[in-house]
Amino acid sequence: DAGVTQSPTHLIKTRGQQVTLRCSPISGHKSVSWYQQVLGQGPQFIFQYYEKEERGRGNFPDRFSARQFPNYSSELNVNALLLGDSALYLCASSLSLRGGNTIYFGEGSWLTVV
Amino acid sequence: QQQVKQSPQSLIVQKGGIPIINCAYENTAFDYFPWYQQFPGKGPALLIAIRPDVSEKKEGRFTISFNKSAKQFSLHIMDSQPGDSATYFCAAQNAGGTSYGKxxxxxxxILTVHP
Known part of the structure; x- marks a missing residue:
């Protein structure tokens, strides 16, 4: 069975540009979350979506936005990129909103901002 | 209030040793505590998880010990192997909160197991 899939795996952008990252959850999973992992640190929660609605937002600026589609896939958008946005962006999926459900992570999209 | 503090930052053991990683939290609303293992270039993978109504949980060579009153929990890796060399993250979730997936x-x- 396919796990959480993310694309692209690596990308390089210039300051001020915009980026879109994509995620397909595990089949049957309706909840998708996004995390940012800066080198040497633990992942930081950005968003959670369930049934196409935003259900949680972390402490990130409005430059970060996301959406979930009817097939439960998701996109994370980051506008006006800053050097500090360089990180591994992880998508995670879980079966439902219920706490304690296993949260599965994809392998991430490496974003470098130059 | 939302932090989870983990120590040590890095750990080196010999094959067969028992590395212990400790975590502490402040938010008493946390009620689900998973551990993730991450290899270079990969996403985190769930290793083992515990709820606060249990003081210990064991799965294979991995054991979580949980001290609710001290708000601390730890991961023990028995008979560690070079293949266990990875970065380990503890995590906490407020299963009844508004951000269920957070x-x-x-x-x-960073654990290094020498042969």
Missing amino acids: LTFGQGT
Whole structure:
């Protein structure tokens, strides 16, 4: 069975540009979350979506936005990129909103901002 | 209030040793505590998880010990192997909160197991 899939795996952008990252959850999973992992640190929660609605937002600026589609896939958008946005962006999926459900992570999209 | 503090930052053991990684939290609303293992270039993978109504949980060579009163929990890896060399993250979730999918992670521990 396919796990959480993310694309692209690596990308390089210039300051001020915009980026879109994509995620397909595990089949049957309706909840998708996004995390940012800066080198040497633990992942930081950005968003959670369930049934196409935003259900949680972390402490990130409005430059970060996301959406979930009817097939439960998701996109994370980051506008006006800053050097500090360089990180591994992880998508995670879980079966439902219920706490304690296993949260599965994809392998991430490496974003470098130059 | 939302932090999870993890120590040590790095750990080196010999094959067969028992590395211990510790985590502490402040938010008493946390009620689900998973541990993730992450290899270079990969996403975190769930290793083992515990709820606060249990003081210990064991799965294979991995054991979580949980001290609710001290708000601390730890991961023990029995008979460690070179293949266990990875970064380990503790995490906490408020399963009854409004951000059900939000995991709060510790800073990570880089484990190296020498042959």
